[in-house]
Amino acid sequence: MTNYWLFKSEPGCxxxxxxxxxxxxxxxxxxxxxxxxRNFLRxxxxxxxxxxxxxxxxxEPHIAGTAWVVRAGYPDWTACDPASExxxxxxxxxxxxxxxxxxxxxxxxxxxxxxxxxxxxxLLAGMVLLQRSxxxxxxxxxxxWTIILGLGGL
DNA sequence: GCCAACGTTGGC
DNA sequence: GCCAACGTTGGC
Numbered sequence: 001m002t003n004y005w006l007f008k009s010e011p012g013c014x015x016x017x018x019x020x021x022x023x024x025x026x027x028x029x030x031x032x033x034x035x036x037x038r039n040f041l042r043x044x045x046x047x048x049x050x051x052x053x054x055x056x057x058x059x060e061p062h063i064a065g066t067a068w069v070v071r072a073g074y075p076d077w078t079a080c081d082p083a084s085e086x087x088x089x090x091x092x093x094x095x096x097x098x099x100x101x102x103x104x105x106x107x108x109x110x111x112x113x114x115x116x117x118x119x120x121x122x123l124l125a126g127m128v129l130l131q132r133s134x135x136x137x138x139x140x141x142x143x144x145w146t147i148i149l150g151l152g153g154l
Numbered sequence: 155g156c157c158a159a160c161g162t163t164g165g166c
Numbered sequence: 167g168c169c170a171a172c173g174t175t176g177g178c
Contacts, residue, residue, distance in 0.1 A: 034161075035161085133159085134161080
């Protein structure tokens, strides 16, 4: 069964445009260093799942478009790379702590769906984003997915 | 830049 | 296992 997710990224680090410039190519969603988000990546995110790509920590936070999961959770090797800014000395190849998935560009929204719009929509009041805003990998219901794609003009 | 929310660490 | 201190996230 297809599930839906919201992945957050700071566009200064990795943006939806960065993904859009490589259509059809596989991108690693690495660097997640939060246990609850890690559990989703390791245990629940599956090939074929839909992803809303959210831009955080900018003047007008918004969802920019969609992506698709093309590989389920596997160890995030950047945790074992001392040169990586996501290096974690507690993680090892034998006993990985952190996980990542691979995604591929989906579709760009015709207009970005801002956080303000999400907050204003009565049917989106239950979104995880609006209740536990700091979680970087979040579940999205099929109803929320449909509404948000509509708001984005898809 | 501020600050609230909240996750993590570490002493006990 | 509790909880205070501390660090980070992210909206504003």
